[in-house]
Amino acid sequence: MSKRFSGRVVLITGAAGGLGRVSAVRFAREGAHLVLTDVNAPGLEQTAERVREAGSTCSTHGLDLASETEIKAFGARICSQQPRLDVLFNNAGVAYGEINGPIESLSQEKWLRYLSINSLAPLFLAQALRPALANAKGVVINQSSMASYVPGVPYGVTKATLNAMTFAMANALGADGIRVNAIAPGIMETPANKEGISAETYARVQGMQMLKLHGTAEDIAALAVFLASDEARFINCEIVSCDAGNRLRGWRG
Ligand SMILES: NC(=O)c1ccc[n+]([C@@H]2O[C@H](COP(=O)([O-])OP(=O)(O)OC[C@H]3O[C@@H](n4cnc5c(N)ncnc54)[C@H](O)[C@@H]3O)[C@@H](O)[C@H]2O)c1
Numbered sequence: 001m002s003k004r005f006s007g008r009v010v011l012i013t014g015a016a017g018g019l020g021r022v023s024a025v026r027f028a029r030e031g032a033h034l035v036l037t038d039v040n041a042p043g044l045e046q047t048a049e050r051v052r053e054a055g056s057t058c059s060t061h062g063l064d065l066a067s068e069t070e071i072k073a074f075g076a077r078i079c080s081q082q083p084r085l086d087v088l089f090n091n092a093g094v095a096y097g098e099i100n101g102p103i104e105s106l107s108q109e110k111w112l113r114y115l116s117i118n119s120l121a122p123l124f125l126a127q128a129l130r131p132a133l134a135n136a137k138g139v140v141i142n143q144s145s146m147a148s149y150v151p152g153v154p155y156g157v158t159k160a161t162l163n164a165m166t167f168a169m170a171n172a173l174g175a176d177g178i179r180v181n182a183i184a185p186g187i188m189e190t191p192a193n194k195e196g197i198s199a200e201t202y203a204r205v206q207g208m209q210m211l212k213l214h215g216t217a218e219d220i221a222a223l224a225v226f227l228a229s230d231e232a233r234f235i236n237c238e239i240v241s242c243d244a245g246n247r248l249r250g251w252r253g
Contacts, residue, residue, distance in 0.1 A: 005086070006031035008136075009136075010027045010033070011085060012091055016040035017192065018193075019220050020038070022220070024036055027224075028051040035082065037061045038092065039063070065121035074128065088141070089143070090125060090143060095145070095193070096197070099158070101154070130178075139181075139228045139232075141180075142166050143182070143185070144184045144239060147249070163182060163239050181227050181240060182238070183240055184239050186215050186244055186246045188215040188220055189217070210247065219242055220242060
């Protein structure tokens with residue numbers, strides 16, 4: 001495989017498992033140095049081990065994306081250590097549990113927490129890392145969801161907000177030559193969604209695909225690498241679906 005990211009630095013949030021871990025390994029195979037963050041320290045260490053096995057280097061950082069203060073301090077630290085940041089992959093998110101319940105049942109406190117992590121943290125982190133991203137004329141990728149297209153539950157609302165945030169971020173960061181896009185995955189098998197979604201719902205959502213394929217974390221990792229690469233240099237301010245043409249587009253009502 002060609003090493004398109006040799007000498008480049010890629011930061012991935014939510015890297016302790018699932019789509020974040022598989023993306024980290026994929027960027028590692030492409031030669032990138034990884035900066036990995038999550039709130040799950042043991043999971044982060046397992047990902048770091050996989051990155052090293054793939055022949056690359058990385059650092060790991062505990063970072064709670066619900067805290068603007070933590071994000072700002074982290075960004076300042078990274079900018080002093082890595083004056084150049086080529087890719088910020090805002091992959092972390094709360095995707096399972098009560099965030100998929102009825103919109104009427106969530107308290108204001110919970111709404112604000114989920115919006116903070118899923119919709120606002122990508123902006124705050126990009127702002128905190130902006131000097132290093134600007135030095136590299138870097139790329140930001142936000143992990144949205146097909147659920148953003150027809151939101152029926154709080155999760156979809158947070159991801160629809162993230163799509164809007166992606167457009168606004170592209171508009172603002174473009175001044176520094178930074179590209180900003182989002183990926184909208186369909187249903188992709190990860191340990192978290194196998195556990196968090198019933199087998200019946202999984203089959204129903206997958207059954208709405210125009211293509212009878214099984215979505216994997218590798219499908220998302222491949223798209224992230226492409227959007228981060230020089231081949232995608234003219235692609236900006238886009239929400240790119242990767243869902244085998246899912247007619248349901250996330251409707252869980
Ligand atoms: N797997 C899918 O089918 C699918 C589909 C559409 C979108 N997505 C999105 O992809 C991303 C990854 O999903 P996944 O299936 O790998 O799930 P996952 O739960 O394995 O990954 C999410 C990661 O985010 C981290 N996280 C949660 N809250 C955090 C916080 N406050 N601060 C820092 N990190 C935090 C978790 O610890 C976890 O490692 C999520 O944003 C999810 O919404 C997944």
